[in-house]
Amino acid sequence: MNAVVETRELxxxxxxxxxxxxxxxxxxxxxxxxxxxxxGSGKTTTIKILLDVxxxxxxxxxxxxxxxxxxxxxxxxxxxxxxxxxxxxxxVREIIAFTRPFFPTWRVETxxxxxxxxxxxxxxxxxxxxxxxxxxxxxxxxLCRHSEFLILxxxxxxxxxxxxxxxxxxxxxxxxxGTTIFFSSHQVxxxxxxxxxxxxxxxxxxxxxxxxxHLQQKFRRINLVFDDPPPPEAFRRNGVDxxxxxxxxxxxxxSRDVDEIxxxxxLLAAKSVEVQSVGLKELFLEKVKESHANS
Amino acid sequence: xxxxxxxxxxxxxxxxILAALLVMTTARVFYNSQxxxxxxxxxxxxxxxxxxxxxxxxxxxxxxxxxxxLGGFLRERAVGTVDYTLSLPVSRxxxxxxxxxxxxxxxxxxxxxxxxxxxVLAALWGGDYPVGDAFIFGLRIGLGGMLFYSLGLLVSxxxxxxxxxxxxxxxxxxxxxxxTRVVESLKRLNLQDEVAxxxxxxxxxxxxxxxxxxxxxxxxxxxxxxxxxxxxxxTIARDF
Amino acid sequence: xxxxxxxxxxxxxxxQIVEQIRHSIEIGALVEGDQLPAIRTLAEELVxxxxxxxxxxxxxxxxxxxxxxxxxxxxxEKGDLAKSRLRRFREASVVVKETVRRLRSMGLSDDxxxxxxxxxxxxxxxxx
Numbered sequence: 001m002n003a004v005v006e007t008r009e010l011x012x013x014x015x016x017x018x019x020x021x022x023x024x025x026x027x028x029x030x031x032x033x034x035x036x037x038x039x040g041s042g043k044t045t046t047i048k049i050l051l052d053v054x055x056x057x058x059x060x061x062x063x064x065x066x067x068x069x070x071x072x073x074x075x076x077x078x079x080x081x082x083x084x085x086x087x088x089x090x091x092v093r094e095i096i097a098f099t100r101p102f103f104p105t106w107r108v109e110t111x112x113x114x115x116x117x118x119x120x121x122x123x124x125x126x127x128x129x130x131x132x133x134x135x136x137x138x139x140x141x142x143l144c145r146h147s148e149f150l151i152l153x154x155x156x157x158x159x160x161x162x163x164x165x166x167x168x169x170x171x172x173x174x175x176x177x178g179t180t181i182f183f184s185s186h187q188v189x190x191x192x193x194x195x196x197x198x199x200x201x202x203x204x205x206x207x208x209x210x211x212x213x214h215l216q217q218k219f220r221r222i223n224l225v226f227d228d229p230p231p232p233e234a235f236r237r238n239g240v241d242x243x244x245x246x247x248x249x250x251x252x253x254x255s256r257d258v259d260e261i262x263x264x265x266x267l268l269a270a271k272s273v274e275v276q277s278v279g280l281k282e283l284f285l286e287k288v289k290e291s292h293a294n295s
Numbered sequence: 296x297x298x299x300x301x302x303x304x305x306x307x308x309x310x311x312i313l314a315a316l317l318v319m320t321t322a323r324v325f326y327n328s329q330x331x332x333x334x335x336x337x338x339x340x341x342x343x344x345x346x347x348x349x350x351x352x353x354x355x356x357x358x359x360x361x362x363x364x365l366g367g368f369l370r371e372r373a374v375g376t377v378d379y380t381l382s383l384p385v386s387r388x389x390x391x392x393x394x395x396x397x398x399x400x401x402x403x404x405x406x407x408x409x410x411x412x413x414x415v416l417a418a419l420w421g422g423d424y425p426v427g428d429a430f431i432f433g434l435r436i437g438l439g440g441m442l443f444y445s446l447g448l449l450v451s452x453x454x455x456x457x458x459x460x461x462x463x464x465x466x467x468x469x470x471x472x473x474x475t476r477v478v479e480s481l482k483r484l485n486l487q488d489e490v491a492x493x494x495x496x497x498x499x500x501x502x503x504x505x506x507x508x509x510x511x512x513x514x515x516x517x518x519x520x521x522x523x524x525x526x527x528x529x530t531i532a533r534d535f
Numbered sequence: 536x537x538x539x540x541x542x543x544x545x546x547x548x549x550x551q552i553v554e555q556i557r558h559s560i561e562i563g564a565l566v567e568g569d570q571l572p573a574i575r576t577l578a579e580e581l582v583x584x585x586x587x588x589x590x591x592x593x594x595x596x597x598x599x600x601x602x603x604x605x606x607x608x609x610x611x612e613k614g615d616l617a618k619s620r621l622r623r624f625r626e627a628s629v630v631v632k633e634t635v636r637r638l639r640s641m642g643l644s645d646d647x648x649x650x651x652x653x654x655x656x657x658x659x660x661x662x663x
Contacts, residue, residue, distance in 0.1 A: 032584040053381045054534035074384040081382075085375035089303065098300060102384055168582050176575040176585040192542040196584040213547040213590070262657045273654045277545030 001029035002065070004149045004180045005050060010059035012045055012204070019045040020204035022059065027182050027199070029149075032175050034195030034212075035184040036284060042204040043184040044082065047153050051079060064149060075103060078142035078150040078179075082157050084134045088127035092120050092137055096144075103145040114140045132163045139170055150174060152183040156190060168194050188281040200284055203295070207287040212280070219283055222252045223274040224265040234268065235261065242286055253278065253286060297385055301393045304366060309401045312359040313408060319355055320409040323347035324416055340417035341501040344424040348410050348432045349491035356406055356436055357443045357472070357486075361464030363398045363405070364447020367391075368535050369455040377535045387531045395448055395523055402444040406437035428503050435490045439512040442486070443468055445522035452529040486515060536564055536571075540581060548583055552591035553598075560600055560611060561624055571601060571609040 005027035012020040020042045027033050037043045048054045049061055052069040066073045086095055100106050115122070118136040126134065135155075142150060155171075156164040172194060175181050185191050191198060192212070200208035208215070219241075225248050232243040232250060239256025248271075254261050258275065265273040324347045325334055334343045368390075371377035380390070410433025417424035446467055450460045475485035489511035497504040538555045540548055559565045571577070574592060578585040592609055595601040600620070602612045638648045 031586060048378070051378070051382050053378055055532075071384050071386045074382060077382075079378070079382040081378040083375045083378075086379060087300070087304075087376055088374070098296070099383075101296065165582065169579055172578050172582055172585065173575075176578060189543060194582060194584055196586045213549060213587075216545050216547045219545075259657055259660050266654065266658065272650045273657065274650060275653060275657060279543045279545040281543065282545075 001180075003027060004029045005061070005063055005182065007046070007061040008059055010046070010049065010061050011057045012042075012049060012054070013057045018204055020049075020056075023201065023204060023206060025199050025206050025209060027180070028197060029180045030178070031197040032171065032181045032195050033183070034191035034198045035182060036186070036188065036191050036198055036200040036208075036280075037184070037202060038186055038288070041201050043186075043201065044153055045204075046201075047151055047184060050151065076105075076148050078145050078147045080135075080138045080142055080150075080152045080155060082154040084131065084138045084158075086126045086134065086137060086141075089125065091123050091125050092129075093122040095126060095137065096141065099141045100144070103147070105146050106144050107146055108144075110144045110146065111140065114143060131158045132160065135159060135163065135167065139167060143170060143174055146174075146177065147179060149180045149182070152181070154185060155183050156185070156187065164190070188279075188284060192280045198280070200287060202288050202291045205291065207291045208284065215280070215283065216277065218255050219278040220254055220258045221276045221278050221282075222254060222258065222262050222265075223272075223276070224250045224252070224262075224268075224270040225272040226250065226268070226270050230268050235264065237261075241290065253282075297390060297393050298397070301390075301397045305363070305397060305401065308362060308365075309405070312362060313405050316352060316355060316359065316405055316409040317412055320347050320352050320412055321416060323351040324413060334420075334422070338420065338422040340413070340420070340422040340424040344413040344417060344429065345432070345491065345496070345501045347413060348429065348436075349487070352406070352409050352433075353436050353440070353487055353490055354472075356409075357440055357468050358465055359405060360402050360440055360443040361447035361450070361468060362461060363402050364444050364449075364464070365451045365457050365460050366398075367394060367448075367451045368530065369451060370457060372535050373455055381535060388527065391527050391530050395526070398444060398448065399441065402441060403437040406440065407433040409433075410436070425502065431503065431507065432491060435507070435512050439486050439489055439515040441519040442515050442522070443471075445519035445526065449522050449526040449529070452526045452533075484511075486511075489515065538577075538581060540583070542583075549587045549590040549594065552577075552581075552588065553594045556591070556595055557598070557600060561621055565611050567611050569611045571611065573608060 003026045005025070007026075008024050010020055010023040011018065023042070023046065035043055035046070045054065049056050050063050050068055051074075056068075061068045063070070064073050064076060087098075090098065096111065100111075114120075114136075118140060120133065120136060120140070126137070129137065135158075150171075152171075155167055159167065168190070171181050171183070183195075196212055198208065198210070198212050198215070199206060227248065229245060229248055229250050232245055235243050235250065235252050237257075240252055240254045240261065242251075242253040244251045252261060262273055262275055324340065324343045334340060368377050368380070368387075371380055381387070407430070410429045411426065413429050414424045414426045443464075447460070447464045450464050450467075454460045454463060472485075472487070475481045476487075492507060495503060495505050495507050536556065536559045538552060540551050542548060544551075556565070556571070565571075571592070572580065574585055574588045578588045581588075592601065592603060596603050596609075598620070600612055601609050603609050635645075635648070639645075643651075
């Protein structure tokens with residue numbers, strides 16, 4: 001499947017502050033892509049550029065093959081913002097009636113089904129809805145479109161666990177129907193759960209990217225215990241991201257040649273060799289640290 | 296439909312302004328303070344009608360026009376809905392066109408309807424006031440004064456916050472009106488004089504006696520188009 | 536079949552699904568001919584990406600444990616492949632039981648034994 005988003009050296013400057021610095025990334029079609037980053041790392045800025053709400057300073061960005069700003073492309077995508085704010089003076093019924101005509105792929109059966117599933121009060125004004133209800137309305141407005149591509153900015157922000165689960169479930173349903181999902185989040189757990197591809201950013205740059213399965217299988221933590229630990233430099237090589245010494249244990253985070261590195265243990269008279277898998281949180285935190293050390 | 300949203304968001308403001316202008320015009324018609332005459336007795340609506348339209352209606356309308364220009368994406372950003380609106384498959388230019396045309400029509404209506412109320416009032420009270428004159432004056436206010444509407448439009452694209460924008464707009468109206476009345480070189484640009492040029496109006500009947508010149512009005516209208524174009528440029532260029 | 540996932544463990548979710556379905560087959564919770572949930576249904580139930588379920592089912596099919604019938608769902612495979620794997624597992628668990636017993640009788644703790652095993656696998660893999 002084709003890439004639904006491609007950015008190349010995307011840069012955004014606000015005065016003296018660089019929100020995005022040469023951001024280059026590809027969002028592959030047919031996946032649920034988690035856009036992971038801390039607060040202020042540039043996630044919302046990137047999304048706003050994709051929607052042409054703000055304009056880039058330099059670099060390129062395309063959505064569904066067209067440059068950002070294409071009105072025709074917006075007919076094929078969906079968007080749910082972090083605030084999930086809608087026109088407060090409209091009723092639920094009115095805002096659905098307002099949105100429906102813009103999207104030729106809108107399915108009324110989905111609308112009817114979701115209205116029941118979500119238990120939405122048709123004649124209540126948006127201003128009188130709780131955030132959870134507003135999210136459901138926002139989701140409905142997007143899911144009925146059955147668009148090719150759905151962008152969500154911090155979708156679980158402000159939602160209770162039950163609502164979050166319901167929301168994630170509807171995203172999975174959309175993905176099963178063929179929609180590519182791109183959601184930003186600062187919560188690793190949620191990304192690990194439903195994303196099968198991740199892009200992590202820090203300070204406006206990509207620090208980690210790829211299929212989640214692939215990343216999980218690639219990285220390993222190797223713990224070697226020595227009576228007399230050798231200097232950590234002995235283990236630094238290409239593919240080693242981190243070497244920590246804790247007393248008699250040397251802990252190595254590696255993305256390549258794991259067997260070789262672990263094999264060094266017995267060669268250097270290690271008392272014990274342990275190889276563990278690495279979760280996304282650990283990986284992400286390590287990459288954040290790395291990016292700060294490099295800048 | 297985009298136009299319904301635009302109308303809906305401007306509806307209460309417009310209706311309030313229209314109602315206020317109608318009340319003011321009506322009140323002014325019935326109280327002619329200069330001659331201390333009460334129009335109801337003399338049934339002479341000519342002077343009262345003209346004064347009501349060309350003074351009171353004109354002055355308050357200018358301020359109102361500013362308000363009719365407010366709104367837009369900056370306000371939506373403050374409320375939090377701008378991301379949703381801009382994510383829809385409607386170009387910024389289209390939204391701007393809808394908003395500016397909606398406001399322009401409302402401004403015109405806010406000038407014509409109160410102006411045309413004068414002949415209606417006159418007829419109801421047994422007097423008379425020519426519909427033609429009322430219509431012409433109302434039209435001239437609406438067209439010539441579109442400048443103030445465009446000013447409001449421009450301010451709304453530059454400054455977030457309804458009150459700040461309104462405040463600045465009102466201040467500008469004051470400045471424009473006073474400077475064109477007081478500063479010699481600008482006196483020719485005084486819109487109020489353009490709407491009802493004294494030398495074309497009969498002193499005793501207070502009716503239009505000859506063809507009114509349109510150059511000043513047209514010039515002002517063209518200026519308003521320029522300001523609107525500027526507002527459009529700002530809208531399509533800025534970050535939200 | 537009850538599947539419980541640990542998304543934060545660092546073990547790819549599709550592997551966890553494969554492991555748990557394989558386990559279900561081994562202990563007889565799933566027998567040949569049983570129909571597995573549709574990809575979409577399982578994805579919704581577990582709240583994971585459909586691609587992950589696809590990968591898991593593909594993996595299971597490659598091991599010969601299930602068969603994906605085009606448009607007709609996924610079924611636990613009947614045939615010697617599944618059975619022989621089951622048989623092998625039963626034999627292997629006997630070996631493991633015996634080994635654990637012997638290592639314990641030599642005075643090794645379970646942790647020590649585990650580390651020995653891991654080191655052996657790594658060395659094996661490195662020299663392969």
